Amino acid sequence: MKKTTTPNRVRAVTGRIAQTIPVLFGVVVISFLLTRALPGDPAAYFAGAAASEESIQQIRVALGLDKSLPQQFLIYLQDLFQGDLGQSISTGQPVATDLANRLPASLELTLSALLISCGIAIPLGVLAATRPGSAVDHICRVLVTAGVSLPTFFTGILLIYIFYYLLGVAPSPLGRLDFIYIEPDHVTGFYLVDAAIAGDWETWVAALKQLVLPSITLALFTLAPIARMTRAAMLSALSSDYIRTARASGLSDKKILYTHAFRNALLPIVTTLGMVFSFTLGANVLVEKVFAWPGIGSYAVEALVVSDYAAVQGFVLAMAVLFVILNLVIDLMYTAIDPRIGFDSQ
Amino acid sequence: MLTINNLAVSFQTRRGEITAVKNLSLTLDKGEVLGIVGESGSGKSVTSYAILRVLDKGGKISAGDIHYSGIDLCEISEREIRDIRGREISMIFQNPRAALNPIRQVGKQLEDVLRRHAQASAQDAKEKAIEALKSVKIRDAESRYHAYPFELSGGMCQRVVIAMALACNPQLLIADEPTTGLDITTQKTVMDLIRDLIRARNMSSILITHDLGLASQYCDRIMVMKDGEIVEEGIPSKLFTKPSHPYTRKLVNATPRPDDSVRCLLADEIKSPEPQYAVTEEVLLDVKNLSKTFKGKNGDVHAVKDISFQILKGQSLGLVGESGSGKSTTAEMLVRLIDPSSGEIQFEGENLSTIPSKVFATHLRRRDIQMVFQDATDSLNPRHTAQDTISEPLRRLAKMRGKTLIIRVKELARLVGLPEHLLHRFPHQLSGGQKARVGIARAIALNPKLLILDEPTAALDVSIQAIVLNLLADLREKLGMSYLFVSHDLHVVKLLCDKVIVMRNGGIVEAGDCEDIMSAPRHEYTKELLAAAPAPPKRKDVTELA
Numbered sequence: 068m069k070k071t072t073t074p075n076r077v078r079a080v081t082g083r084i085a086q087t088i089p090v091l092f093g094v095v096v097i098s099f100l101l102t103r104a105l106p107g108d109p110a111a112y113f114a115g116a117a118a119s120e121e122s123i124q125q126i127r128v129a130l131g132l133d134k135s136l137p138q139q140f141l142i143y144l145q146d147l148f149q150g151d152l153g154q155s156i157s158t159g160q161p162v163a164t165d166l167a168n169r170l171p172a173s174l175e176l177t178l179s180a181l182l183i184s185c186g187i188a189i190p191l192g193v194l195a196a197t198r199p200g201s202a203v204d205h206i207c208r209v210l211v212t213a214g215v216s217l218p219t220f221f222t223g224i225l226l227i228y229i230f231y232y233l234l235g236v237a238p239s240p241l242g243r244l245d246f247i248y249i250e251p252d253h254v255t256g257f258y259l260v261d262a263a264i265a266g267d268w269e270t271w272v273a274a275l276k277q278l279v280l281p282s283i284t285l286a287l288f289t290l291a292p293i294a295r296m297t298r299a300a301m302l303s304a305l306s307s308d309y310i311r312t313a314r315a316s317g318l319s320d321k322k323i324l325y326t327h328a329f330r331n332a333l334l335p336i337v338t339t340l341g342m343v344f345s346f347t348l349g350a351n352v353l354v355e356k357v358f359a360w361p362g363i364g365s366y367a368v369e370a371l372v373v374s375d376y377a378a379v380q381g382f383v384l385a386m387a388v389l390f391v392i393l394n395l396v397i398d399l400m401y402t403a404i405d406p407r408i409g410f411d412s413q
Numbered sequence: 414m415l416t417i418n419n420l421a422v423s424f425q426t427r428r429g430e431i432t433a434v435k436n437l438s439l440t441l442d443k444g445e446v447l448g449i450v451g452e453s454g455s456g457k458s459v460t461s462y463a464i465l466r467v468l469d470k471g472g473k474i475s476a477g478d479i480h481y482s483g484i485d486l487c488e489i490s491e492r493e494i495r496d497i498r499g500r501e502i503s504m505i506f507q508n509p510r511a512a513l514n515p516i517r518q519v520g521k522q523l524e525d526v527l528r529r530h531a532q533a534s535a536q537d538a539k540e541k542a543i544e545a546l547k548s549v550k551i552r553d554a555e556s557r558y559h560a561y562p563f564e565l566s567g568g569m570c571q572r573v574v575i576a577m578a579l580a581c582n583p584q585l586l587i588a589d590e591p592t593t594g595l596d597i598t599t600q601k602t603v604m605d606l607i608r609d610l611i612r613a614r615n616m617s618s619i620l621i622t623h624d625l626g627l628a629s630q631y632c633d634r635i636m637v638m639k640d641g642e643i644v645e646e647g648i649p650s651k652l653f654t655k656p657s658h659p660y661t662r663k664l665v666n667a668t669p670r671p672d673d674s675v676r677c678l679l680a681d682e683i684k685s686p687e688p689q690y691a692v693t694e695e696v697l698l699d700v701k702n703l704s705k706t707f708k709g710k711n712g713d714v715h716a717v718k719d720i721s722f723q724i725l726k727g728q729s730l731g732l733v734g735e736s737g738s739g740k741s742t743t744a745e746m747l748v749r750l751i752d753p754s755s756g757e758i759q760f761e762g763e764n765l766s767t768i769p770s771k772v773f774a775t776h777l778r779r780r781d782i783q784m785v786f787q788d789a790t791d792s793l794n795p796r797h798t799a800q801d802t803i804s805e806p807l808r809r810l811a812k813m814r815g816k817t818l819i820i821r822v823k824e825l826a827r828l829v830g831l832p833e834h835l836l837h838r839f840p841h842q843l844s845g846g847q848k849a850r851v852g853i854a855r856a857i858a859l860n861p862k863l864l865i866l867d868e869p870t871a872a873l874d875v876s877i878q879a880i881v882l883n884l885l886a887d888l889r890e891k892l893g894m895s896y897l898f899v900s901h902d903l904h905v906v907k908l909l910c911d912k913v914i915v916m917r918n919g920g921i922v923e924a925g926d927c928e929d930i931m932s933a934p935r936h937e938y939t940k941e942l943l944a945a946a947p948a949p950p951k952r953k954d955v956t957e958l959a
Contacts, residue, residue: 306470308511314467315506316526316577317498326525327514405516406561 083398087391091384095147098383099140107374113156130156143380152384153377157370162381165366170385171256172243173362176354177347179259179278180285181340188290189336192297193329196305207294215291219350223284223357230280238276240358248273281358285351289343296339300332307331333404341397345390414617415441415464415585420477422456422463422641433459434641437477441585446611446618448632448649450625450664452874453845456641457621461587464619465498466491481585500530503578505607507590509571513562519573520546520558523580530581541580549576549606567736568599572606579610586611586618592627596735597901601945604631623874625668626947629653637661653950667879671931672951675886675908678879685883688890691727692911696759697895698724698747698863703756703766705742716742718919719756724863729889729896731906731927733942734916741867743916744899748784748865749773760863780810783861787868789848793840799826799851800836806858825854828891829884846877850884857888865897870905882908903939904946907931915939 110127111118118126127133131142146153152162188211195207230237238245243258248270251261259278262271304310305328313323352364363382370378401408422434434456441447451457462468464479464486479486481502486494506512514522523542527533533541539558546554549572562570571591578586588607592600608631611618622628628635629649637645637652637660645658656662667678676687705717717739724730734740746753749770758766760778768776783806786792793802803822807813813821826836829850840848849869856864866885870878886909889896900906906913907927915923915930915938923936934940 308506308508309514311462311467312504312506312512312574312577313514313525315465315498315504316529317495317500318525318529319495322525322529327517330516331514407515407563 080395080399083395084391090391091387094384094387095144095380096140098380099143102374102376102379103136103139105371105374105379109156109374109376112373152381155370155375155378155381157373157375157378162377165378166363166381166385167253167256169361169363169366170389172360173348173351173355173364175243175257175259176278176281176285176360176362177344177351180282180289180347180351181344183282183286184289184293184343185340187286188293189297192294193301193324195294195298196301197324199302204298207298211291211294214287214289217287218353219284219288220353220357222287223281223354226280226284227357237280238273240277240280242359242361243277244270244274245277281354281360284357285347285354289347292339292343293336297332297336300335301328304328304331330404334401337397337400337404341393344393348389349386414443414482415439416480417460417464418478418480420460420463420479421475422459422468422472423475424469425471425473432475432641433472434463437641437643439636439643441617441619443584443617444615445634446608446620446632448628448635449619449621449638450623450628450635451638452623452664452876454640455638457638458589459641460638461504461589461619461621464587465502465504466494467498467504496530499526499578499583500581501583502585502587503581503583504587504589505571505574505578505591507593509574509591509594510562510565510567512574513570515562518559518561519565519570520560523573523577526577526580532581545576545580546573548579549573549610551576566599567595568603571595571599571603575603575607575610579614582614584616586616587621588618589621590623591620592622598735598941598945600627600947607631624947625652625664625875626670626949629949630947637664650950663876667875668949669902669904669908670949670952671904673904673908675882677952678908679883685887688886690729690890690911691893693726695726696723697726697728697761698897699757699759700747701757701759703743703746703758704754705739705746705751706754715919717746717753720914720916720919720921721756722914722921722924724895724897726862727889727893727895728912729898729910731903731910731913732897732899732916733901733903733906733913735901735942737918738916739919740899740916742919744784744865744867744897747863747897748782749779780806780859781862782865783856783859783863784865784867785852785856785869788872789845789852789869790840790872792852793848795840798837798839799831799843799847799854802851803836803854803858806855810859821858822854825858828857828888829854844877845873846880849873849877849881853881853884853888857892857894860892861894863895863897865899867899868901871900878905885909902946903931903942915942 110123110130110132114123114126131139134142143153150163152166154160155162155165158165191207191210195204198204227237227240231240244250251258251265251267251270254261254264258274259271262268262274310323310328313327349364351362352368354360355362355365363385367379367382370382417437417439420434420437421432423430423432437460439447449457449460459468459472463474466486474487481497484497486497513519520539520542523545524533524538527541527545528535528538543554543558546557551557551569551572557565565573586607591607592603595603604627607618620628620632629652632649635647635649635652636643637658639660645652645656645661652661653665656665663680666680669678674687676684700723701721702719703717703721704715704719707714707716720743722730732740732743742751745751747758749765749768752770753766756766757764760781763778765773765778773779800822803825804818807818807821822836823833826833831847831850831854835843835847843851853869869885870881873881882905885896888894896909898906898909903913910927912925913927913930914921915936917938923930923934923939930939931943934943
């Protein structure tokens with residue numbers, strides 16, 4: 068029962084990654100079948116309104132859609148193994164390139180939103196738990212309810228109206244960077260990181276300005292579950308026996324609150340964070356639309372509308388991989404927080 | 414050293430203010446060990462929390478004062494009392510594993526206390542923590558320093574809690590049910606350790622317990638509490654010989670003594686004649702070479718190893734052992750909740766071990782073997798009324814419906830002494846003893862031939878334990894059932910059983926007549942178990958003394 072040694076941990080992580088292979092394969096199959104089941108004919112859409120039956124048929128052959136489903140699937144798999152996600156018919160770009168451009172945009176937005184959200188929700192939840200029934204508790208409840216009951220597109224438009232239109236402090240809500248700046252060299256795809264690497268602080272500030280409003284919009288929406296869970300977890304931790312032991316030993320409130328209660332409350336908070344992260348990533352399409360953010364959500368919706376098979380499949384696969392990584396990270400965090408959770412026992 | 418005058422503690426609840434302790438006064442001298450004895454809800458723990466002002470939320474000291482070495486603990490600021498907690502007065506708690514932070518190394522938790530009271534600096538904290546662990550006789554203290562509570566046994570956790578309490582050399586130690594949930598031999602080692610340490614350091618101590626026997630063994634003076642008040646106070650031998658308050662008398666009576674029969678536990682007014690059991694020569698249950706192996710992380714765990722025994726019709730067999738001895742696994746196999754790895758369970762000549770436990774629920778023999786579970790509260794569905802609970806087996810297995818069902822439920826309620834108007838109550842509206850009755854009524858609903866009792870009184874107060882044990886004796890007499898009574902307490906087993914089996918590490922170490930084993934144990938382990946049980950004065954001696 069000693070602490071997990073490093074080679075053990077590496078082996079466990081590799082095992083965990085190996086376990087995801089069947090999951091990913093299932094995702095590939097299902098996304099392939101579901102996109103085929105969508106109504107609409109991509110060939111007809113691509114050919115345009117004035118196309119003749121013959122030219123549609125030509126395009127169909129060119130796209131490989133005349134072949135049988137199993138054949139199409141095999142070709143798709145083959146391409147996938149070579150890292151080729153196919154060609155998007157609506158943007159004309161390889162799907163892999165599209166995703167490489169757009170996924171970081173969404174991730175940057177989601178992560179900064181969560182950062183803001185945690186920065187507010189966790190202290191708020193802790194404060195509310197230490198003083199249940201107090202003013203802080205009520206403020207927490209009001210803020211949380213308001214955040215979750217206002218739809219994101221509404222908060223987004225409201226923020227734009229106040230900060231862009233009325234006050235004029237925010238830049239125009241048109242994407243990730245104002246057109247007068249040049250995109251930083253692509254390293255991670257996160258503009259803030261890339262600009263920092265390039266040392267181009269002017270661009271960095273510009274990118275940050277663009278990011279502030281959409282991430283606050285998203286943060287307001289994600290505030291509720293995190294703050295609530297923090298409050299509940301802290302309350303239950305604070306009422307447990309070991310807190311009484313700590314109090315009876317004369318430890319200071321600060322020590323009791325942070326070393327003893329908060330660390331024990333972290334586990335449910337991390338679980339909630341993981342859940343919030345995954346639904347935000349999928350649900351931020353409205354925010355992307357309002358702020359003209361070139362993210363993955365709006366990309367997927369556009370692709371879906373025109374039955375852009377390759378793009379939809381690429382999106383679903385990318386999300387699946389992302390969730391697998393997310394779950395792995397959360398599991399690793401669990402073992403770091405709680406020694407009772409042995410990695411090998413999972 | 415410690416003086417409490419007219420203390421009152423009240424709790425703010427949804428239904429208004431509730432007084433948990435009222436008008437409590439006590440004094441404690443240097444070097445004295447004071448026992449506070451009471452049943453659940455008597456306010457004994459609340460009193461101890463009040464001394465250190467660590468009451469739960471909503472609780473407050475509403476009247477009185479607490480003086481410790483000239484300081485009024487109720488008047489001083491929070492900052493000042495924090496210096497006293499752990500430094501001058503410290504506490505140890507029941508359920509030691511929960512009393513330690515589950516995700517912090519025990520050594521670090523010790524360091525927190527040492528550093529808080531400036532008993533150690535960052536450089537020597539680890540060294541001092543290991544020293545503290547050694548002082549409570551933890552072997553291999555250097556590696557235990559890095560252990561988490563879940564890696565330690567209950568007894569070991571309690572030692573760590575004691576080490577934390579004594580780390581800063583306090584003058585007063587308050588022990589709140591320090592051995593609840595521990596095995597009887599562990600209880601003895603822990604209590605002996607506490608006694609030796611407080612003697613060696615010339616400390617005072619308050620021991621809070623529900624066990625009059627334990628208190629009489631370790632305390633210089635005992636106070637009996639009931640409903641938030643002290644009803645009697647005296648030295649242990651006097652309390653046992655001349656209890657003046659009726660409640661003390663009831664408590665003294667209900668405490669099992671080595672030479673007791675089950676009826677001795679009852680007050681004279683309700684004492685019924687000794688039960689006469691009809692034990693036949695016919696074999697009801699024949700267990701042959703029963704084994705159970707679980708797949709563990711580090712290889713197989715042999716929970717039960719090749720045990721054989723018999724229960725005759727009408728006989729009552731006790732199964733005694735400490736946690737991890739395999740007694741619960743054995744009970745679960747016999748009640749056919751889990752499948753044995755090998756061996757036979759012959760019930761009236763029929764081999765039941767070949768029937769998978771999944772199928773057994775609907776098997777005809779299900780009616781013949783029933784079980785009363787350890788925790789009367791947890792084993793009842795909180796959304797079922799007492800009537801629903803008792804009807805369940807009748808509906809499922811006897812297909813009883815309508816009027817016949819209700820008549821039978823009422824009959825059962827009468828049999829177990831559950832007033833009829835309580836049948837429509839939910840578990841949370843019933844007392845501990847009433848819940849135990851519901852559990853027993855459910856188990857005997859189908860007239861089983863064998864009743865397996867898994868520590869049915871472990872979670873009950875002694876006065877209720879006395880009543881439940883007598884009820885079980887009555888039922889056995891009336892219904893002629895056989896019992897398999899699983900317990901860790903030889904003295905309780907003796908009250909109800911003819912034969913006893915002592916288990917350890919999955920095997921049987923000794924088996925035979927209850928009387929013989931209790932009076933002349935052959936195996937070392939049995940002797941150890943008997944010696945570990947707290948020994949209140951025998952009833953005979955008491956009468957002679959009186």
